[in-house]
Amino acid sequence: QVQLVESGGGVVQPGRSLRLSCAASGFIFSRNGMHWVRQAPGKGLEWVAFMSYDGHYKYYLESVRGRFTISRDNSKNTLYLEMNSLRPEDTAVYYCAKESGWPVVYYYMDVWGRGTTVTVSS
Amino acid sequence: SYVVTQTPSLSVAPGQTATISCEGDHIGTKSVHWYQQRPGQAPLLVLYDDRDRPSGIPERFSGANSGNTATLTISRVEAGDEADYYCQVWDSISDQVAFGGGTKLTV
Numbered sequence A: 001q002v003q004l005v006e007s008g009g010g011v012v013q014p015g016r017s018l019r020l021s022c023a024a025s026g027f028i029f030s031r032n033g034m035h036w037v038r039q040a041p042g043k044g045l046e047w048v049a050f051m052s053y054d055g056h057y058k059y060y061l062e063s064v065r066g067r068f069t070i071s072r073d074n075s076k077n078t079l080y081l082e083m084n085s086l087r088p089e090d091t092a093v094y095y096c097a098k099e100s101g102w103p104v105v106y107y108y109m110d111v112w113g114r115g116t117t118v119t120v121s122s
Numbered sequence B: 001s002y003v004v005t006q007t008p009s010l011s012v013a014p015g016q017t018a019t020i021s022c023e024g025d026h027i028g029t030k031s032v033h034w035y036q037q038r039p040g041q042a043p044l045l046v047l048y049d050d051r052d053r054p055s056g057i058p059e060r061f062s063g064a065n066s067g068n069t070a071t072l073t074i075s076r077v078e079a080g081d082e083a084d085y086y087c088q089v090w091d092s093i094s095d096q097v098a099f100g101g102g103t104k105l106t107v
Helices: none
Strands: A003-007 A010-012 A018-025 A034-039 A045-051 A058-060 A068-073 A078-083 A092-099 A109-112 A116-120 B009-011 B018-023 B033-037 B044-047 B061-066 B069-074 B083-091 B096-099 B103-106
Touching (some): A003 A092, A034 A078, A034 A109, A045 A078, A045 B083, A045 B096, A058 B096, A109 B044, B018 B083, B044 B061, B069 B083
Antiparallel strands (some): A003 A018, A045 A058, A068 A078, A092 A109, B018 B069, B033 B083, B061 B069, B083 B096, B083 B103
16 A cells, blocks of 8 residues: 655754655655645644655745755655754654646645654754 | 635534635635544545545545635534644645645534
8 A cells, every 4th residue: 555654853953954754655656746744733734845756846835945955766765855954943743745646746645644753942 | 825714613513514614815716625634643635626535535525616715515524524624725826835724623
Protein backbone atom coordinates (compact mmCIF):
# COMPACT_ATOMS: atom_id res chain seq x y z
CA GLN A 1 0.00 0.00 0.00
CA VAL A 2 1.04 3.61 -0.43
CA GLN A 3 3.05 4.77 2.55
CA LEU A 4 4.93 7.90 3.54
CA VAL A 5 7.19 7.93 6.59
CA GLU A 6 8.72 11.17 7.85
CA SER A 7 11.82 11.40 10.01
CA GLY A 8 14.39 13.91 11.17
CA GLY A 9 12.33 15.98 13.56
CA GLY A 10 13.60 17.06 16.95
CA VAL A 11 14.36 19.95 19.26
CA VAL A 12 16.59 22.65 17.80
CA GLN A 13 17.67 26.11 18.92
CA PRO A 14 16.53 29.22 17.04
CA GLY A 15 18.79 30.02 14.11
CA ARG A 16 19.93 26.42 13.67
CA SER A 17 19.17 23.98 10.89
CA LEU A 18 17.36 20.67 10.50
CA ARG A 19 16.72 18.32 7.59
CA LEU A 20 13.54 16.30 7.36
CA SER A 21 13.17 13.18 5.23
CA CYS A 22 10.13 11.40 3.87
CA ALA A 23 10.50 7.81 2.66
CA ALA A 24 7.90 6.79 0.09
CA SER A 25 6.74 3.33 -0.88
CA GLY A 26 3.87 1.62 -2.66
CA PHE A 27 3.74 3.92 -5.67
CA ILE A 28 6.02 5.16 -8.44
CA PHE A 29 7.62 8.01 -6.52
CA SER A 30 9.32 9.51 -9.56
CA ARG A 31 5.94 10.20 -11.17
CA ASN A 32 4.37 12.36 -8.51
CA GLY A 33 4.89 15.81 -7.14
CA MET A 34 5.21 16.01 -3.37
CA HIS A 35 4.21 18.49 -0.68
CA TRP A 36 5.27 19.43 2.83
CA VAL A 37 2.50 20.65 5.14
CA ARG A 38 2.88 21.67 8.78
CA GLN A 39 0.63 22.07 11.78
CA ALA A 40 1.63 24.17 14.77
CA PRO A 41 0.42 22.94 18.18
CA GLY A 42 -3.34 23.45 18.44
CA LYS A 43 -3.47 25.18 15.06
CA GLY A 44 -4.64 24.40 11.54
CA LEU A 45 -2.86 23.02 8.51
CA GLU A 46 -0.34 25.23 6.74
CA TRP A 47 1.16 24.28 3.42
CA VAL A 48 4.94 24.73 3.29
CA ALA A 49 6.32 23.63 -0.07
CA PHE A 50 5.74 21.67 -3.27
CA MET A 51 8.13 20.00 -5.66
CA SER A 52 7.23 18.59 -9.07
CA TYR A 53 8.03 14.98 -9.95
CA ASP A 54 11.20 15.97 -11.77
CA GLY A 55 12.27 18.79 -9.47
CA HIS A 56 11.68 21.36 -12.17
CA TYR A 57 9.06 23.29 -10.22
CA LYS A 58 9.33 24.30 -6.59
CA TYR A 59 6.90 26.51 -4.71
CA TYR A 60 7.13 27.77 -1.15
CA LEU A 61 5.07 29.41 1.55
CA GLU A 62 6.13 33.04 1.60
CA SER A 63 7.35 32.94 5.21
CA VAL A 64 9.79 30.08 4.55
CA ARG A 65 11.06 31.09 1.12
CA GLY A 66 14.81 31.59 1.29
CA ARG A 67 15.11 29.59 4.53
CA PHE A 68 13.63 26.21 3.56
CA THR A 69 14.60 24.09 0.56
CA ILE A 70 12.56 21.17 -0.77
CA SER A 71 14.40 18.48 -2.69
CA ARG A 72 14.03 14.84 -3.68
CA ASP A 73 16.08 11.81 -4.64
CA ASN A 74 13.98 9.69 -6.98
CA SER A 75 16.59 6.91 -6.88
CA LYS A 76 15.97 6.60 -3.12
CA ASN A 77 12.21 7.33 -3.19
CA THR A 78 12.84 10.08 -0.66
CA LEU A 79 11.67 13.66 -0.23
CA TYR A 80 13.58 16.18 1.87
CA LEU A 81 13.03 19.51 3.55
CA GLU A 82 16.14 21.43 4.53
CA MET A 83 15.22 24.04 7.13
CA ASN A 84 17.68 26.81 7.95
CA SER A 85 17.50 29.84 10.23
CA LEU A 86 14.75 28.18 12.21
CA ARG A 87 12.40 30.33 14.27
CA PRO A 88 10.13 29.46 17.21
CA GLU A 89 7.14 29.95 14.90
CA ASP A 90 8.39 27.04 12.76
CA THR A 91 7.52 24.71 15.63
CA ALA A 92 5.03 22.21 14.22
CA VAL A 93 4.32 18.70 13.11
CA TYR A 94 5.60 18.43 9.54
CA TYR A 95 3.73 16.13 7.17
CA CYS A 96 4.82 15.01 3.75
CA ALA A 97 1.99 14.37 1.34
CA LYS A 98 1.70 12.90 -2.13
CA GLU A 99 0.40 15.10 -4.91
CA SER A 100 -2.67 13.49 -6.41
CA GLY A 101 -2.12 14.09 -10.07
CA TRP A 102 0.16 12.69 -12.74
CA PRO A 103 1.11 13.85 -15.28
CA VAL A 104 -1.16 16.83 -14.64
CA VAL A 105 -0.67 18.47 -11.24
CA TYR A 106 -3.89 19.25 -9.37
CA TYR A 107 -2.29 20.59 -6.20
CA TYR A 108 -4.12 18.50 -3.67
CA MET A 109 -2.82 15.66 -1.50
CA ASP A 110 -4.24 12.16 -1.65
CA VAL A 111 -1.89 10.41 0.78
CA TRP A 112 -0.28 11.79 3.95
CA GLY A 113 2.42 10.57 6.27
CA ARG A 114 2.01 10.55 10.04
CA GLY A 115 4.31 13.51 10.51
CA THR A 116 7.48 14.37 12.39
CA THR A 117 7.65 16.97 15.16
CA VAL A 118 9.97 19.96 15.01
CA THR A 119 10.41 22.11 18.10
CA VAL A 120 12.40 25.32 17.86
CA SER A 121 13.31 26.51 21.32
CA SER A 122 16.27 27.75 23.28
CA SER B 1 -2.00 35.31 -1.13
CA TYR B 2 -5.47 33.81 -1.36
CA VAL B 3 -7.48 33.80 1.87
CA VAL B 4 -9.91 30.98 2.68
CA THR B 5 -12.22 31.34 5.68
CA GLN B 6 -14.06 28.65 7.62
CA THR B 7 -16.41 28.79 10.59
CA PRO B 8 -14.30 27.60 13.54
CA SER B 9 -16.80 25.18 15.03
CA LEU B 10 -20.05 23.35 14.42
CA SER B 11 -22.10 21.08 16.64
CA VAL B 12 -24.55 18.56 15.18
CA ALA B 13 -26.64 15.79 16.75
CA PRO B 14 -26.15 12.23 15.50
CA GLY B 15 -28.29 11.47 12.47
CA GLN B 16 -28.58 15.11 11.46
CA THR B 17 -26.84 16.91 8.60
CA ALA B 18 -23.64 18.94 9.00
CA THR B 19 -22.88 21.68 6.50
CA ILE B 20 -19.37 23.09 6.65
CA SER B 21 -18.65 26.20 4.64
CA CYS B 22 -15.49 27.56 3.07
CA GLU B 23 -15.43 31.13 1.83
CA GLY B 24 -13.07 32.87 -0.56
CA ASP B 25 -13.13 35.47 -3.27
CA HIS B 26 -14.66 33.81 -6.38
CA ILE B 27 -13.87 30.42 -4.89
CA GLY B 28 -16.42 28.98 -7.29
CA THR B 29 -13.84 29.41 -10.05
CA LYS B 30 -11.38 27.16 -8.21
CA SER B 31 -11.32 23.47 -7.37
CA VAL B 32 -11.88 22.92 -3.66
CA HIS B 33 -10.64 19.90 -1.76
CA TRP B 34 -11.60 18.76 1.72
CA TYR B 35 -9.68 16.91 4.42
CA GLN B 36 -10.79 15.28 7.65
CA GLN B 37 -8.42 15.18 10.60
CA ARG B 38 -9.38 13.16 13.63
CA PRO B 39 -7.55 13.92 16.91
CA GLY B 40 -3.98 12.69 16.86
CA GLN B 41 -4.16 11.54 13.26
CA ALA B 42 -2.89 12.73 9.90
CA PRO B 43 -5.33 14.45 7.54
CA LEU B 44 -7.42 12.30 5.21
CA LEU B 45 -8.74 13.44 1.84
CA VAL B 46 -12.55 13.16 1.85
CA LEU B 47 -13.55 15.20 -1.21
CA TYR B 48 -11.64 16.50 -4.22
CA ASP B 49 -12.56 18.76 -7.11
CA ASP B 50 -15.51 20.23 -5.19
CA ARG B 51 -17.63 17.07 -5.05
CA ASP B 52 -15.73 13.87 -5.91
CA ARG B 53 -15.12 11.21 -3.26
CA PRO B 54 -11.95 9.10 -3.06
CA SER B 55 -12.56 5.39 -2.81
CA GLY B 56 -13.60 4.37 0.69
CA ILE B 57 -15.29 7.64 1.56
CA PRO B 58 -19.00 7.14 2.29
CA GLU B 59 -21.67 8.67 0.04
CA ARG B 60 -22.80 10.62 3.09
CA PHE B 61 -20.02 13.06 2.22
CA SER B 62 -20.90 15.48 -0.56
CA GLY B 63 -19.79 18.88 -1.76
CA ALA B 64 -20.72 21.94 -3.77
CA ASN B 65 -18.96 25.11 -4.87
CA SER B 66 -20.39 28.29 -6.32
CA GLY B 67 -19.81 32.02 -6.08
CA ASN B 68 -17.80 32.80 -2.97
CA THR B 69 -18.71 29.68 -0.96
CA ALA B 70 -17.86 26.00 -1.10
CA THR B 71 -19.61 23.53 1.19
CA LEU B 72 -18.97 20.08 2.57
CA THR B 73 -22.15 18.32 3.61
CA ILE B 74 -22.16 15.27 5.83
CA SER B 75 -25.52 13.52 5.94
CA ARG B 76 -26.67 11.23 8.76
CA VAL B 77 -23.78 12.33 10.93
CA GLU B 78 -22.14 9.64 13.08
CA ALA B 79 -19.94 9.86 16.15
CA GLY B 80 -16.98 8.82 14.03
CA ASP B 81 -17.36 11.95 11.91
CA GLU B 82 -16.24 14.10 14.83
CA ALA B 83 -13.06 15.75 13.55
CA ASP B 84 -11.53 18.91 12.16
CA TYR B 85 -12.35 19.59 8.53
CA TYR B 86 -10.18 21.72 6.24
CA CYS B 87 -10.88 23.06 2.80
CA GLN B 88 -8.00 23.70 0.41
CA VAL B 89 -7.42 25.39 -2.93
CA TRP B 90 -4.55 26.17 -5.26
CA ASP B 91 -3.89 29.83 -5.87
CA SER B 92 -2.34 30.13 -9.31
CA ILE B 93 -1.66 33.84 -8.82
CA SER B 94 0.75 33.33 -5.92
CA ASP B 95 1.66 29.71 -6.76
CA GLN B 96 0.69 28.60 -3.28
CA VAL B 97 -1.64 26.11 -1.69
CA ALA B 98 -4.14 27.72 0.68
CA PHE B 99 -5.92 25.94 3.51
CA GLY B 100 -8.92 27.23 5.37
CA GLY B 101 -8.50 27.62 9.11
CA GLY B 102 -10.49 24.47 9.78
CA THR B 103 -13.89 23.68 11.26
CA LYS B 104 -14.16 21.55 14.37
CA LEU B 105 -17.20 19.30 14.04
CA THR B 106 -18.63 18.08 17.33
CA VAL B 107 -21.18 15.28 17.22
